[in-house]
Amino acid sequence: MPPIPGSGLAKGLAVTLRTMTKRSHTAQYPDAQPELPPRTRGVIGLFEENCTVCMLCARECPDWCIYIDSHKETIPAATPGGRERSRNVLDRFAIDFSLCMYCGICIEVCPFDALFWSPEFEYAETDIHDLTHERDKLREWMWTVPAPPALDPAAEEPKEIAAARKAVEKAEAAAAAAAAAAAAEQAQPTPAEPTPAEPTPGEPTPAEPTPGRATAGQSPQGQATPGRPTPGQAAPGTSGTPSSSESPGTPDTPAGGTA
Ligand code: SF4
């Protein structure tokens, strides 16, 4: 059956109308950044503080595209008589991304968590030789690595965090003990100055007259005074003093009056 004239045009217009009403899936890159999954294998970031130059990553890389140079440094003994130690110092860490096949073996085998996947992907170059990136660039990419997912709340506390927490608690306890000792030392009194010896209670002071020992003719101030007559006794110096009794407090006075 011969085709109807104009049917092709109608089909084309139908497709055009259908697609015009659909939502576009085109990513407007570079005007809009794509939303990438967090575990995207964009590029490899290096956290060089963790790298001990063990060379495991370079040995395990199937493409031999990791280049590492280092030298040894001697660390003096920490204590007198101790042993000197040596450590590897990283001089060069580079990855040739023109050879890398993004297998992730280097990241998996690194025992010190020095390599990470970053979702960064904007490092195209016009010259293939420029795709070998050195440690400074790898370190820059390290800061684009997304944070790891949160730990399971029911999981056991990682031993690194437990050790760090114990160290902080120990340091805080030591600081508190030192502060308490310093406060106790300040609260103690200063050595007392020598004070004049106090008389023993009940023992008369040499300069003071003994209470009760009255002497005739002494001034009444602070000294013994004639005893108070008891009822029935006459006051000293008065007539009618009983001959059989002496005035209290005047032992030397003859009975019956003054001499
Ligand atoms: S991702 Fe694979 S190929 Fe790339 S550097 Fe690491 S080990 Fe080598």
Ligand code: SF4
């Ligand atoms: S495996 Fe890790 S620690 Fe060892 S050299 Fe490679 S990045 Fe450094």
